[in-house]
Amino acid sequence: xxxxxxxxxxxxxxxxxxxxxxxxxxxxxxxxxxxxxxxxxxxxxxxxxxxxxxxxxxxxxxxxxxxxxxxxxxxxxxxxxxxxxxxxxxxxxxxxxxxxxxxxxxxxxxxxxxxxxxxxxxxxxxxxxxxxxxxxxxxxxxxxxxxxxxxxxxxxxxxxxxxxxxxxxxxxxxxxxxxxxxxxxxxxxxxxxxxxxxxxxxxxxxxxxxxxxxxxxxxxxxxxxxxxxxxxxxxxxxxxxxxxxxxxxxxxxxxxxxxxxxxxxxxxxxxxxxxxxxxxxxxxxxxxxxxxxxxxxxxxxxxxxxxxxxxxxxxxxxxxxxxxxxxxxxxxxxxxxxxxxxxxxxxxxxxxxxxxxxxxxxxxxxxxxxxxxxxxxxxxxxxxxxxxxxxxxxxxxxxxxxxxxxxxxxxxxxxxxxxxxxxxxxxx
Amino acid sequence: xxxxxxxxxxxxxxxxxxxxxxxxxxxxxxxxxxxxxxxxxxxxxxxxxxxxxxxxxxxxxxxxxxxxxxxxxxxxxxxxxxxxxxxxxxxxxxxxxxxxxxxxxxxxxxxxxxxxxxxxxxxxxxxxxxxxxxxxxxxxxxxxxxxxxxxxxxxxxxxxxxxxxxxxxxxxxxxxxxxxxxxxxxxxxxxxxxxxxxxxxxxxxxxxxxxxxxxxxxxxxxxxxxxxxxxxxxxxxxxxxxx
Numbered sequence: 001x002x003x004x005x006x007x008x009x010x011x012x013x014x015x016x017x018x019x020x021x022x023x024x025x026x027x028x029x030x031x032x033x034x035x036x037x038x039x040x041x042x043x044x045x046x047x048x049x050x051x052x053x054x055x056x057x058x059x060x061x062x063x064x065x066x067x068x069x070x071x072x073x074x075x076x077x078x079x080x081x082x083x084x085x086x087x088x089x090x091x092x093x094x095x096x097x098x099x100x101x102x103x104x105x106x107x108x109x110x111x112x113x114x115x116x117x118x119x120x121x122x123x124x125x126x127x128x129x130x131x132x133x134x135x136x137x138x139x140x141x142x143x144x145x146x147x148x149x150x151x152x153x154x155x156x157x158x159x160x161x162x163x164x165x166x167x168x169x170x171x172x173x174x175x176x177x178x179x180x181x182x183x184x185x186x187x188x189x190x191x192x193x194x195x196x197x198x199x200x201x202x203x204x205x206x207x208x209x210x211x212x213x214x215x216x217x218x219x220x221x222x223x224x225x226x227x228x229x230x231x232x233x234x235x236x237x238x239x240x241x242x243x244x245x246x247x248x249x250x251x252x253x254x255x256x257x258x259x260x261x262x263x264x265x266x267x268x269x270x271x272x273x274x275x276x277x278x279x280x281x282x283x284x285x286x287x288x289x290x291x292x293x294x295x296x297x298x299x300x301x302x303x304x305x306x307x308x309x310x311x312x313x314x315x316x317x318x319x320x321x322x323x324x325x326x327x328x329x330x331x332x333x334x335x336x337x338x339x340x341x342x343x344x345x346x347x348x349x350x351x352x353x354x355x356x357x358x359x360x361x362x363x364x365x366x367x368x369x370x371x372x373x374x375x376x377x378x379x380x381x382x383x384x385x386x387x388x389x390x391x392x393x394x395x396x397x398x399x400x401x402x403x404x405x406x407x408x409x410x411x412x413x414x415x416x417x418x419x420x421x422x423x424x425x426x427x428x
Numbered sequence: 429x430x431x432x433x434x435x436x437x438x439x440x441x442x443x444x445x446x447x448x449x450x451x452x453x454x455x456x457x458x459x460x461x462x463x464x465x466x467x468x469x470x471x472x473x474x475x476x477x478x479x480x481x482x483x484x485x486x487x488x489x490x491x492x493x494x495x496x497x498x499x500x501x502x503x504x505x506x507x508x509x510x511x512x513x514x515x516x517x518x519x520x521x522x523x524x525x526x527x528x529x530x531x532x533x534x535x536x537x538x539x540x541x542x543x544x545x546x547x548x549x550x551x552x553x554x555x556x557x558x559x560x561x562x563x564x565x566x567x568x569x570x571x572x573x574x575x576x577x578x579x580x581x582x583x584x585x586x587x588x589x590x591x592x593x594x595x596x597x598x599x600x601x602x603x604x605x606x607x608x609x610x611x612x613x614x615x616x617x618x619x620x621x622x623x624x625x626x627x628x629x630x631x632x633x634x635x636x637x638x639x640x641x642x643x644x645x646x647x648x649x650x651x652x653x654x655x656x657x658x659x660x661x662x663x664x665x666x667x668x669x670x671x
Contacts, residue, residue, distance in 0.1 A: 063580055065542065065551060065565040092578050128574070147572035147609065167573070167609065187573050222595070223534045223557050223602045254559055257577050312530050315559055315577030334577070362527050362580050415524050418580045 039409060040074070041083040048085055048118040050102055053077040055425050056390055057102050058376075059093040060410040060417040064127045071417065072410070073104050073111075076390070080406040085111070085118065094132035095423035096140055102423065103140045103174070105129065110140075110174045123179035125170050131191040133198060139175025141198055141234050143191055146170050146183070166206030171198070171234050184233045184243075189253040190269055191233075194262035194289050198234035199245070201267070201287065203227070203253055208244055217247040227251050230267075230287055230294070246287075248294040250275070255285070256317035256331070258358075258366070265289050268329050268343070269319055271296060272311035280306035282314060284329060284341045284348075297346035307348055309335065316358035320368045320395060330395055332366050332373060334359035338395065352398030363388070367424050371395045374424050379405065384412040463498040470505040473567050473615030482619045486652060501618040501652050508617070508655035512541070512548040525580040526671045531555035533589055535597025537634050537646075539660040540585035549617060550656030551581075554634045556605035564613055564630045571611040571633060581671065588665040596642050604637040619652045631656045 043049075054075045061071030069089030074082050087106035096103040101114035110123040125144050132142040146168040165185035172181045186202035193199075204212040204226035217227050228251035229244060237243030252273050260269035267287040273296065275283055280298030287294040299307050316334020323330050324340070332338045336356040341348040356377040358364045364377040373395045379387040385407050392401040410417040464483070468476045483501070487494045528538060534557055542551035553563030556573065564571040590597055614620055614627040623636040635654040638644040647654040648661040659665060 064569065065563070127569075128572075145572060145574075147570035189575070222598045223605065225602060225606070253557070257575055315530070315575065359527065359529060359577065362525050411524060418525055 039082065039407070040072075040413065041081070043075075043083050043085050043118070045085075045118055045120065048113065050075070050113045050115050051077065051083075052115065053079070054083075055404065056374075056376075057095050057097060057104075057423045058408060059087075059090070059095055059104060059420040059422070060408070061087070061089045061091055061093050061420050062414075062416045063418055064091040066416050068416075069107060069127055070414070071106060071420075072413075073102075073113075074408060074410070076404070076406050076408075078404070080404060082406065082408065085113065087111070089127065090420070091128045091418075092145075092420055093129050094142070094421040096132050096134050097423035097426060098134040099426065100134070100138065100140075103132065103134070105132070105142060105172070105174075110172070110179050119177055121177050121179060123172060123174065123181070125172055125181060130169060130188050131198075133193040135175070136196050139173070141193075142172045142174070143188065143198070143200075143233065144170040144172065145187065164207065169200070169233070171236070173234065182236050184231070184236070185240075186229075186231060186233075188233075189228070189257065190255045190260045190267060190287075192260045192262045192267045192269075194265055194267065196235075197232050197289070199262075199267060199289050200231050200233045201228050201251070201253070201255065202231070204229045204247060207240055211240060211244050212247045215244075215247045217249060224252050228253055230289065232289070245289055245291050246293065248287075250296070251294060254311065254314060256319060257315050258318040261319050261321045261329075262289075263323075263326070270299075270314055270317050270329075270331055270333075270341075272314040278306065280346070281309060281311045282307060284343060284346050286343060297343070299341060299346045299348045302347060302349060304347075309333065309337075313337075313359060318366045318368070320373065322368065322371045322395065324396065336364075336375075338373065338398065340396075351396055352393075354393065354398070363419055365419065365422055367422050368395070369424050369427055372401065372427075374422075376419075376422055384415070385409045463495070463502050467498060467502045467505060467618055470502070470509055471616055471618050474618075478616065479618065482616060486619055497652065504649065504651045504653050504655070504658075505618055507649065508549055508653075508657055511657035511661070512550040512655075524583060526583055526585065528561070528576045528579040528581045528585065528587075528671070530576060531558045531561075531587055532668060533594055533597050534558060534601040535592070535599070535637075536587055536589050536601075537659060537665065538581065538585055538587050539656050541582035542656075550631075550660070552630045552634050552656040552659055554601055554604045554637055556601045560605075562601075562604040562609055562633065564611060564628050564633045567613050567615060569613055571609050571613075571628060573605065573609060583671060585671040586660060586667045587669040587671075588660070588667050590638065590644065590646065591664045591666060592638075592642060592644060596644075599641045600637040600644075603641045604633060607640075608633050608637060617653050617655055621647070621652065621654055631659055634659055 056076040058074040062069045071087040071089035072084040088108045090106045101112045104111050107127045109120045112119045126146040128145040130143040167187050168183045185205040185207050188200040188202045190201035203224050227249045229247045231243045254272040256270045269285050271283045271285045278298040282299040283296040285296045313334040319331045329341045336354040338351040356364045356375045367374045374392050376390050390404045483494050483497045486497045536555040539552045553561040611628040614629045620632040623640045631654050646659045646662045648658045
């Protein structure tokens, strides 16, 4: 039985309780307020609002390789009930839930869902998302994977004019009910918000080659042929020279795809780049955004020996913004194990094991809120209507705080839908 | 009899036999239309006019009749669809998607169950590094890179290495990354064996990467088109993981 999730959530008002009761009694509703897809309550755009008892949002979408794109943002309440907002779909979609509301996007629009209603505005973009951030001064910025420049223009998917950027990502700046979009060069393996700017780590791209060479980059004989560069991608730099911050000849793009953080102007992340003179599979990376060199420390155990984990966990790793002090980085690996790494020497302590291996399951994902980590994973064997559980744990001790079980049922609705981003209601 | 004429007669007999076995009916004109229609149905997104034009070009290039070209192309398309359907995800069985994840070597390939506009042909891509693939995702989309940690594929997907050296596999993967991401999608699987085409579909991209760099032909059954399951069944590919 589900306990009341989130002690700080207020009980739904009388009006909402009446509406929910009507939905339950009538099944598929004739009112304009909502309809249903099986057990989901579909929220109509004109009347949708973020109810007080919604604790988690989940984006499910077709993949970009599917012949038709569609998606839903599922709103899960504290009793496991599910409402849904239809979208046109977005592969690898991210959700941002902040004091402004719940922000999300699809190929045609951007959305902001609040307790007062759903704002949407036209915002055309490609169908694979890379990242989304909450801007400090309000609004949101998000990044999308478009593809190679020339053909993208031919298909009307890239900005006309301007220099040839080679491989393109789109940056969308959203706020005050509107969005603007521009292209940047690169295919990001890391994106991070530092202050009010967004930075990207990507393999040196065509327009940056000569600049990167002047900084010491050289082409390699095996893939990846160019090393990584750090560029500012938001706000849009006035020139390539302004955007390019540094390059690192030893960086080969193998970073934690699920989240890097920024601390004191430096990007902090976990990497599987092989390092000279060590057999450590992983390293903790500090990459300053002011042009200073990237620093990588091999990750070792308290005994000084390489941590006995394989590099394959990196791609499913997420790094927490919260840390017990400025010298440590707390992260949950793709193997589900939570670790704390001391930045200066790479000394790493295993804290606890969540049992959730994201690298093995497309139904498992993590989210952070302060010193709490949320794990969404399936209960038992797969079924189209399987139980999922959202559990919250103290990030350091692993103590279980709350468990919510829910049947998301998205593959029962449409077997082409995949679990993408999740967001948890902010505390307070 | 000149060798070329003899070959045309023999090919014509083969094509006629194929056409009869494929259920074509009496009139040659009607049979051609019938074949073209079915070929178009198995290559969604390609009009019969486009196919007719491609058939004509191929016939002129090879000296075969258009009927012969269509019959061979249709046979390949049917075989591909049958092979792919045998690997299709069954809705009554287990979970439908899994994470693709790392490959073993650059140049590895994956073949996953997938349909294009409701025709089951499978999907394939090539590893540029062990953590990044290059793929032609589908109609109206350009070929691009994707990280394998966030790439979901159908259950039953296989990862394969190609029976070449590590360095050669790396060359093929790098060629795909550097030169083959600049491509709109080619809906025509039936006649897609062009290694420098301005548009490419998924299996064409993988096949072209190996053909261009190493002259290694991953098409297991030859012919005019290369489909994802032709690559899966190639004697040059070795399955090392099934998801």
